[in-house]
Amino acid sequence: MNDAGITLHGADYLFYFSKADKIELLQENIEGDLCRLKQQDDAVFSEFQSSASEQDLDDAQVELDHWAVFGSFEQNRLVSVASMYPWEDDLQIADLGVLTLAPFRGKGHTRKVVRSICKYAYSQGYVPQYRCQIDNHASTLLAKAVGLTLFGKWEVISPDSTD
Template identity: 45%
Template sequence: MFTAVVTDHWLPARAAHVPEEEAFVVVDPDLPANRAVSVVRMEGGPTIVAVSAGQAERIGLDDGETIPAVEATTRIAAAGVALNDPDHLFYLPVEEQEAVAAEGHGIHTRRLTADDAPAFADMVAAAPAHELDEAFVELDHWLVVGTFVDARLAAVGSMYPWGATHLADLGVITLPEFRGRGLARVTVRALSAEALARGYEPQYRCQLDNAPSIALAIAAGFRRFGEWTVIDS
């Protein structure tokens, strides 16, 4: 369903046959402090717990061990390790990637450059501040696509590479007065087509209780891979 870029990043080869209700532990000494504890609950698959060496000792986890997923959560909590609220992880299935790459998006949706700074500034000034913070859309990101209505920038999506991987994390925002027209969907799919053309896999994340964002992900062709939680640093 998903490409190897996605599955190889989240699912170690040695955990491929771990059952759904179990957790597989990966001790990675190279994990940064802000990801020193990472828990991925895969849809229809195992839970992967990645921890730094120090956190593994603190929590009582060994590299390569398989334990019940509930026990992994219990050990983390018992060690006093606080986790952030989880995110949904959405990706485009292989067949949907082909559709995204093949479709056109119209003359009103295009890549943005530094020349679009005035239009972008106007959009930022008109957008709700808390939604801007959550979307994390920036004109200087690796890839930016916008959709215009009557020469006004109505929806913007941006991406940046996810660390050293070929995943590209995306954010999107639509001005309130332009919602309900499918502009965010068009923007996300155009942005995703650009990323795919560059050899990157679009990654869509949102909080579990963000119903509008979940609906947009599904409308744009994404499907849920699982949920991801990291240490509260």
Template identity: 50%
Template sequence: MPASIVEEFWRTQFATEPYRGGGFALTANPTLEEDRRAMLLVAADGTETAVVSPALAGVTATDAASFRAASAEAGARLHDPDLVHYLAADDRIGEETGHDIRLLTSADEDAFAAFEAGASEQDLDDAYVELDHWAVVGAFDGDELVCAASAYPWDDTQLADLGVLTLESHRGRGIARRVVRALAGEIIARGYEPQYRCQVDNAASIALARRAGFEVYGTWEPVSPDQ
């Protein structure tokens, strides 16, 4: 079961207790910002919860599909879904070993620049790992940075959204799992809850989340940024 930080965040977003047990619910939340004036959360158990701002109070729906269609007609087309993961509540992060894994700082600027140069533009865009993020962990092979993960507080909450990237030449060795676990431990030590998001068709990232101890919470669809 996710931590109370997680449930409180989604309760605030949807202006209701997290809806569980199957079916569909549509609520209104007057505090939603413009870029989240319509949202859909499909929980891991299949329950569908939608929310709209007062400006979209005329939107009606009976399930996720009809909500997507009605929102789009009202000028609030939903973005492709993100699969959202959180650590199991009973997970205890321990020290990760196997490579030289440590927190990164501005002193690692040269190593990080070399790391970025060794990755594709697509991988860099997808992972969104930055040295100046709130918390950054890396794995070294000798003097070479081969995997990095970073996190930042999400939406001014106690959730910390994380991303991870491993150089292609070092994939398949379990390095990313250890780096993600190390970063998750740092996030928890700072009083936050790690959040792992990825696209629903990113099989490799989904598998990594599972190996690192994360469980699927659901799929989240906010308004597309071009709406």
């Protein structure tokens, strides 16, 4: 494969909500200091990014210019962000990333932003999808903690590969 110019990335796990978990999510009243972030929230988002490690930012792939962005706050500080982007118009699948600043993990922020953004995606006609590398145990545990179910494993070929 290397000789052919094909690059494989590590396999990812794919997670989705089961039918029952989707129904539960859509009926849930999610509480907390949450909001949908917009471009005018650039200053607060930049402060959030500056508080995260480069590795966390790279792994999470949360961006303010994504299709949907939700944030969780603690004492008026943005501490957790989930963002989504649609795969393709005809697929109606929205891929999500999430990042919670290290000092605020384990307090429920991640669960709230992920469930909120997934509920929003469903309301817009999209199916939320969560992917993580199979060796990212924390991310796998997070997926299960927010109510997602493992769908399968996916091996990705780099778009930079030659034909």
